[in-house]
Amino acid sequence: xxxxxxxxxxxxxxxxxxxxxxxGYWLILPGALWLGxxxxxxxxxxxxxxxxxxxxxxxxxxxxDWHFANFSDALRDFWRPLVRSLGYAAAATLLCMFLGYFLAxxxxxxxxxxxxxxxxxxxxxxxxxxxxxxxxxxxxxxxxGWIVDVLxxxxxxxxxxxxxxxxxxxxxxxxxxxxxxxxxxxxASLEKIDYRLIEAxxxxxxxxxxxxxxxxxxxxxxxxVAGTLLTFIPAAGDYINAQLLGSPNQxxxxxxxxxxxxxxxxxxxxxxxxxxxMFVIVVMVFFYVRKSGTEDLV
Numbered sequence: 001x002x003x004x005x006x007x008x009x010x011x012x013x014x015x016x017x018x019x020x021x022x023x024g025y026w027l028i029l030p031g032a033l034w035l036g037x038x039x040x041x042x043x044x045x046x047x048x049x050x051x052x053x054x055x056x057x058x059x060x061x062x063x064x065d066w067h068f069a070n071f072s073d074a075l076r077d078f079w080r081p082l083v084r085s086l087g088y089a090a091a092a093t094l095l096c097m098f099l100g101y102f103l104a105x106x107x108x109x110x111x112x113x114x115x116x117x118x119x120x121x122x123x124x125x126x127x128x129x130x131x132x133x134x135x136x137x138x139x140x141x142x143x144x145g146w147i148v149d150v151l152x153x154x155x156x157x158x159x160x161x162x163x164x165x166x167x168x169x170x171x172x173x174x175x176x177x178x179x180x181x182x183x184x185x186x187x188a189s190l191e192k193i194d195y196r197l198i199e200a201x202x203x204x205x206x207x208x209x210x211x212x213x214x215x216x217x218x219x220x221x222x223x224x225v226a227g228t229l230l231t232f233i234p235a236a237g238d239y240i241n242a243q244l245l246g247s248p249n250q251x252x253x254x255x256x257x258x259x260x261x262x263x264x265x266x267x268x269x270x271x272x273x274x275x276x277x278m279f280v281i282v283v284m285v286f287f288y289v290r291k292s293g294t295e296d297l298v
Contacts, residue, residue, distance in 0.1 A: 046271055046274055046275065047271075047275065048064045048271075049062075049267050049268065049270070049271030050070055050071070050268065050271035050272040050274065050275045051064050051065070051066050051067055051068065051070065051268075051271075052064055052065075052067065052070070052267055052268040052271065053065045053067050053268070054067065054070060054073070054266070054268040054269065056267075056268070062267060062268065067268065070268045070269060070271070070272035071272045071275070071276060073269065073272070074269050074272040074273040074276060075276055077269070078253065078256050078269075078273055081251050081252055081253045081255070081256045082253045082273075082276070082277065082280070084250070084251070084252060084253075085236050085237070085252040085253040085254065085277075086236055086280070086284075088167065088170055088171055088174060088235070088236075088242075088250075088252060089174070089231075089232050089235035089236035089238075090232065091171050092171050092174035092175045092178060092231065092232075092235050093178075093182075093228050093231045093232045093235065095171070095175040096175055096178060096179050096181075096182040096227070096231050097182060097224070097227070097228065097231075099175070099179060099182075100179055100182035100183040100186055100227065101186055101220075101224075103122070103183050104183050104186035104187040104190055104223075105186075105190055105216075106118075107119060107122075107183075107187050108187055108190040108191045108193075109190070109195060119187070122180050122183050122184065122187075123180055123184070125177075125180065126180065130177060130240060131240065131244075133176070133177060134173055134177065134240050134241055134244050134245065135244060137169070137172065137173050137176060137244075137245060138164065138244055138245060141163040141164050141169050141172070141245070142164065143162050143164065147163065148161070148162060148163055151163075164245060165245075165246055165247035165249075165250070166246070166247075166250070167246075167250055169245040169246060169250075170241050170242050170245050170246045170250050170252075172245070173241035173244070173245045174235045174238060174241050177238075177241065178230075178231045178234060178235050179231075181227065181230040181231045181234070182227040182228070182230070182231045183227075184227075185223045185224075185226035185227040185230060186220065186223040186224065186227050187223070188223060189219075189220045189221075189222050189223025189224070189226075190216075190220050190223065192219075193216065193219045193220065197215055197219070198211060198215055198216060200215075201214060201215045221292065224292075225288075225289065225292050228288075229285060229288075229289075232281075233281055233285070236253075236277070236281060237253070237254050237277060237281075238252065238254055239252055239254030239255040239257075239258055242254070242255050243255055253273065253277055256273060257270050257273055257274055257277075260273065
């Protein structure tokens with residue numbers, strides 16, 4: 001006759017703990033595999049490319065010999081397009097902020113039953129190609145277009161003045177193409193604000209401007225930070241707008257990287273410049289988020 005030995009938990013009347021299930025790990029496995037395959041592996045390849053021996057070529061092959069001088073060489077040769085890209089991206093982000101905040105505020109508090117329609121109109125450009133949208137701006141800002149004609153009549157532009165192949169055209173294209181990335185986070189943040197708080201500021205004798213900066217702006221700050229990040233980061237690496245709306249004098253760092261990879265076949269310089277751009281953006285984003293007081297968004 002066998003005896004069953006009681007466990008301490010059974011003696012105390014406590015049910016045994018169920019075994020930890022692996023369901024959660026199985027659920028994140030597809031995402032982890034996707035991230036590893038399409039982010040970690042390409043990122044490792046980019047790091048290796050940035051450390052190639054620049055003496056190599058497509059024909060003779062490259063060897064990864066930890067050539068850190070590629071970074072200093074790339075920064076020395078291409079610092080102007082890098083600074084230009086950051087300047088264009090910052091200008092486009094500020095314009096998107098100015099235009100997008102008014103639009104998001106109107107949709108959140110003033111649109112009423114037209115709110116859904118206006119949101120659809122905001123995202124409607126995404127249903128057409130990025131390339132087609134940029135080419136449309138090339139037609140709008142053409143030398144024989146109505147915008148240039150009006151500006152020449154108003155003496156804003158000279159008789160032979162133009163908008164294409166200028167920084168204005170590139171920044172205008174960036175602003176238009178990335179405006180929805182600013183509007184949607186701002187709307188999501190503003191829509192959560194209880195409008196009674198805004199009304200309370202006026203009841204406490206605050207002017208509309210003072211009430212905005214004391215109530216609306218602080219409460220919408222998470223959307224502001226998210227919108228600026230979603231706008232600035234892709235704008236800094238964009239090359240389509242500078243390619244189609246600018247000239248060689250408006251080349252951005254994305255154009256340089258594309259040319260190094262596809263035309264010059266200088267993979268070492270292209271990889272090093274890509275890593276420099278990534279590092280600069282990460283550092284800027286880190287300090288921006290810290291200074292804005294929204295570390296929880298990181």
